[in-house]
Amino acid sequence: MANETLSAQIAGIVIDIEADVQYILNHQNPILDLVRTKDTQGIPGKTVDFPAYGAIASSDVNSTAEGTDVTSNKQVTNTETEATVAEHVIMATVSDLAVMSTRNQLVDDIVLLFTDGIRAKLEDDIMNLLTAFTQTVAGAATTITSDHWMDAIRQIAAAKGNLNELVAFLSPKQVWGAKGIQNFLVTPALDSGGVGETFKNVGWVGNYAGVDIYWSNEINEDIGSGGDAAGGMFSKRAIGLNWKGVTIGVERNESLRGFEIVATGRWGEIELVDTWGVYMLSDVA
Numbered sequence: 001m002a003n004e005t006l007s008a009q010i011a012g013i014v015i016d017i018e019a020d021v022q023y024i025l026n027h028q029n030p031i032l033d034l035v036r037t038k039d040t041q042g043i044p045g046k047t048v049d050f051p052a053y054g055a056i057a058s059s060d061v062n063s064t065a066e067g068t069d070v071t072s073n074k075q076v077t078n079t080e081t082e083a084t085v086a087e088h089v090i091m092a093t094v095s096d097l098a099v100m101s102t103r104n105q106l107v108d109d110i111v112l113l114f115t116d117g118i119r120a121k122l123e124d125d126i127m128n129l130l131t132a133f134t135q136t137v138a139g140a141a142t143t144i145t146s147d148h149w150m151d152a153i154r155q156i157a158a159a160k161g162n163l164n165e166l167v168a169f170l171s172p173k174q175v176w177g178a179k180g181i182q183n184f185l186v187t188p189a190l191d192s193g194g195v196g197e198t199f200k201n202v203g204w205v206g207n208y209a210g211v212d213i214y215w216s217n218e219i220n221e222d223i224g225s226g227g228d229a230a231g232g233m234f235s236k237r238a239i240g241l242n243w244k245g246v247t248i249g250v251e252r253n254e255s256l257r258g259f260e261i262v263a264t265g266r267w268g269e270i271e272l273v274d275t276w277g278v279y280m281l282s283d284v285a
Helices: 007-013 096-100 106-127 146-158 172-176 192-202
Strands: 036-039 047-049 082-084 086-095 136-138 166-170 211-215 228-235 239-253 258-271 277-283
Touching: 047 239, 082 239, 086 096, 086 106, 096 106, 096 258, 106 239, 106 258, 136 146, 146 166, 146 228, 146 277, 166 172, 172 211, 172 228
Parallel strands: 036 239, 136 277, 166 211
Antiparallel strands: 047 082, 082 258, 086 258, 166 228, 228 277, 239 258
16 A cells, blocks of 8 residues: 555654753762862852961970970971962853753753863862872873872871871773773782672772772873873862852843853862872873
């Protein structure tokens, strides 16, 4: 039989089935909780000072006989470290016709995407501080090992960093790549306490040797075009963040017949104690 009326012949009145909207969002880390954050939202001023006092060593404390006057002083000093807020902005202009032509709440969708983008920029700024730590493990063209991991902890401990709040940020290849931590976590000889089995079964471990592990897409995996990734380990108090929050504005532009959507993040980040962090550069190529 011929001349059937098919959907192709009446395409103009056939309604498409609306599928769920897919948002391509960044992996979210609780970055505000992983550094020393001073929330200054609603507080006047752009700059926050994070004073860092010098260490007191056992050699500074003298054994003194009873009744003997102490005549030597220990000078107490601090390093002034200031974090000054800067603005980080992204804007889109959406026409009325674009809004009218979509089934979805287009403005709301863009607000969600912009908020996530601001969060990613904050993470990127923090990750860029990792390369500034002067203490290092592994290195260019070097595969990271468990010994490197333990040495990073040792360096922070020697500097009197708090080992109860250690975190490591690694790139995806430093976690799952053939030369990443999976390379030694799944090795039977090093699989202490079933960490390697957990990694193989779940595809992830959140802690190794007392260090909480996070991954970030903001970490450069090709430093100097050499195929090396720029991860790091640090104590929470090694990095300071002056946080003034995020604002989203939607402004009507009548002559343009549309809306301006502006997302602004306000913060300033700074390294506080250099020796409480370790730059973990490693080969991932």
